[in-house]
Amino acid sequence: MATSYTTSAILFLLLIAFININQTQAGNRNPNSVVLGLTRSSTSLPMPKPSKYSRKRLSEVSDMIEPLRAVRDGYLITLNIGTPAQVIQVYMDTGSDLTWVPCGNISFDCLDCDDYRNNKLMGIFSPSHSSSSVRDSCGSSFCIDIHSSDNSFDPCIEAGCSLSALLKANCSRPCPSFAYTYGEGGLVTGMLTRDNLKIHGSRPEMTRDISRFSFGCVGSTYREPIGIAGFGRGVLSLPSQLGFLHKGFSHCFLAFKYANNPNISSPLFMGDVAISSNDNMQFTPILKSPMFPNYYYIGLEAITVGNISSTEIPLNLRAFDSQGNGGMLIDSGTTYTHLPEPFYSQLLSMLQSIITYPRAPEVEARTGFDLCYKVPCPNNRFTNDLFPSVTFHFLNNVSLVLPQANYFYPMSAPSNSTGVKCLLFQSMDDGNYGPAGVLGNFQQQNVKVVYDLEKERIGSRSLSGT
Numbered sequence: 259m260a261t262s263y264t265t266s267a268i269l270f271l272l273l274i275a276f277i278n279i280n281q282t283q284a285g286n287r288n289p290n291s292v293v294l295g296l297t298r299s300s301t302s303l304p305m306p307k308p309s310k311y312s313r314k315r316l317s318e319v320s321d322m323i324e325p326l327r328a329v330r331d332g333y334l335i336t337l338n339i340g341t342p343a344q345v346i347q348v349y350m351d352t353g354s355d356l357t358w359v360p361c362g363n364i365s366f367d368c369l370d371c372d373d374y375r376n377n378k379l380m381g382i383f384s385p386s387h388s389s390s391s392v393r394d395s396c397g398s399s400f401c402i403d404i405h406s407s408d409n410s411f412d413p414c415i416e417a418g419c420s421l422s423a424l425l426k427a428n429c430s431r432p433c434p435s436f437a438y439t440y441g442e443g444g445l446v447t448g449m450l451t452r453d454n455l456k457i458h459g460s461r462p463e464m465t466r467d468i469s470r471f472s473f474g475c476v477g478s479t480y481r482e483p484i485g486i487a488g489f490g491r492g493v494l495s496l497p498s499q500l501g502f503l504h505k506g507f508s509h510c511f512l513a514f515k516y517a518n519n520p521n522i523s524s525p526l527f528m529g530d531v532a533i534s535s536n537d538n539m540q541f542t543p544i545l546k547s548p549m550f551p552n553y554y555y556i557g558l559e560a561i562t563v564g565n566i567s568s569t570e571i572p573l574n575l576r577a578f579d580s581q582g583n584g585g586m587l588i589d590s591g592t593t594y595t596h597l598p599e600p601f602y603s604q605l606l607s608m609l610q611s612i613i614t615y616p617r618a619p620e621v622e623a624r625t626g627f628d629l630c631y632k633v634p635c636p637n638n639r640f641t642n643d644l645f646p647s648v649t650f651h652f653l654n655n656v657s658l659v660l661p662q663a664n665y666f667y668p669m670s671a672p673s674n675s676t677g678v679k680c681l682l683f684q685s686m687d688d689g690n691y692g693p694a695g696v697l698g699n700f701q702q703q704n705v706k707v708v709y710d711l712e713k714e715r716i717g718s719r720s721l722s723g724t
Contacts, residue, residue: 321460321531322500325523326350328512331593332699335487335526338456339473340388346381348485350509350526351591352709355492355552356404356438358446358474359383359485366476371483385451385475393432394450396424400472401433403493404450438474440482441592448476457500460531471499486591491711492552497528508532508708509590510721511699513663533710539717541710542652549582549692554709556716557653558586558695563608564646572601574694576653586652587693588707588716596686596696609681612646618678621669627680635672643679650697658718664701 326333327347334347337359346359360366360382385391394401396414405413415421419429433450440446455471458464472494476485488495489507497503507528516522545555557576561568574584575598597605606628615631622630633643645666650658666679682700686693708717 320529322457322502322528323460323531324458324526324528326509326511326526327520327523328514328517328703330514330517332591333509333511334484337485337487339383339471340385340453341390342388343454343456344381344383344388346383346485348487349591350489351486351589352489352554353587353589353591354440354486355488355490355494355498356474357485357487357494357496358438358448358476360479361385361448361451361475362477367478368483369478369480371479371481383475385453388453390469391451391453394452394472396429396431396433397427398433398450398472399427400494401450404436404438404474405434436474443480444482445480446474446476446482447478448474451475468500489590490552490554495552500528502528503711505529506533506709506711508706508717510706511590511703513703514667514700515663533708533712536708536710536717539706539708539719540654540656540658541708541713541715541717542654542656544711544714544716545576545578545585547578547582547585547693549578554588554716555585555693556588556697558650559653560651561605562647562649562651563605564612566608566612568601568605568608570601570604572598572694574598575601583691584694586695586697588697588702590699590702592696592698593700594682594684594698595701596684596698598686598694602683602685605683606681609646615643618680621678621680625669625680627682628685630669630678630680631666632676633679635675635677638672638675638677640668640672640677640679645679656718658705659720660701661704661720664703664705667700 324335326335328334332349332351335350337346337348337357338344339346339359348357348359360368362382362384366382396417396419401414413434414424414429414431417431417434419431423429435447435449437445437447450472451474452470452472455468457466457468459466489497491503492498495503497507505528507526509526510524512522512524542556545557547553547555558571559576560571575586576584578584609629613629613631615633618630618632622628633640635641642662643666645662647662648660648665650660652658665681665683667682669678669680671677686695704721706717706719706721710717
């Protein structure tokens, strides 16, 4: 769910016009998969020094543990924001930096979000009901970053800040409204806001109140119905603001069969506890993208189907070109794994040559997935079918054997002792710009993933019996 690189200018202008008319946020206080995008270029002017608040790192908080819950296309983390705390559930997204919540004293508007009209999971943050909520200022490094896709001084100069005040990072005028884009045209607009954030430590009874946490208070969106906690490496991200980027975080996503079950969750670890115990883990290096340095790239060397290894895997899945395109983005905000052509079609051919079940073309046409098979279901119950194993091979001799449910998944309940399972990989829409491939969250379920940022590596281990 990383920031997008294709946004229609006409759509953007129409949306901004809509938002100017319909924004309900108080001015004084304030499922399709997605890929990567908008380059945040740095200005050639001298950058102002970060404010004392953005420099603060929470050394007294060595660990953080929060539950993650599965929904139909991702994983939710609960944020407790404000005084008194308001509970908002948002996606955990390693492919973006900004943390934002649906926001508004009256309503929250989401365009083209019909599938989520009855979704009550997210909650809406009301800044007027929090005694500690304030607009972020132009003197904040977070304000500079949110507007950094162009000259970052422009919005605050228009807001009335002098250049001298900007360079000294002491302009107290409110940070202007922002627009932040996501893959496949998703867009959010809002105001950068500061408020208290409550987090949980290594034991359930341990909590910490983080003052002046910076996040987007979003009143209107396009195709983004639920808030997002950005876990990238930029200054706006949640790990960055909590001081965990020099350590790391880890998770083991629940199986999607538990989606929308409020009683089942899995832990998200941040800090020392995330990287201290990694027995039987295999680690592959984090690749440094010159185009998108805030995100997590790894190198894919091969995919093995059964005993057949893929041939002619493209070099750009493990290296970057001179413009910075390439690499395999690991993204918890993208649902399915994406692979570039013609490699993706070669993988389909390998699977078709091995699998003997009859195809289900009507389900392929309805769902958009490229390989669907009719499988026997004794007593109308799905079992582990005779699909070949799929193994990803990453740099540093790392092999990840995917659990079968991570690539062939039931499309509906079985009937007449027959069911249909589809391959949940997809073709990369534009493998020539940005990442060459994306490792989505569906392929990470029941897999322990460790982001060891201290040693610049990512570990993985498939967990059985879950």
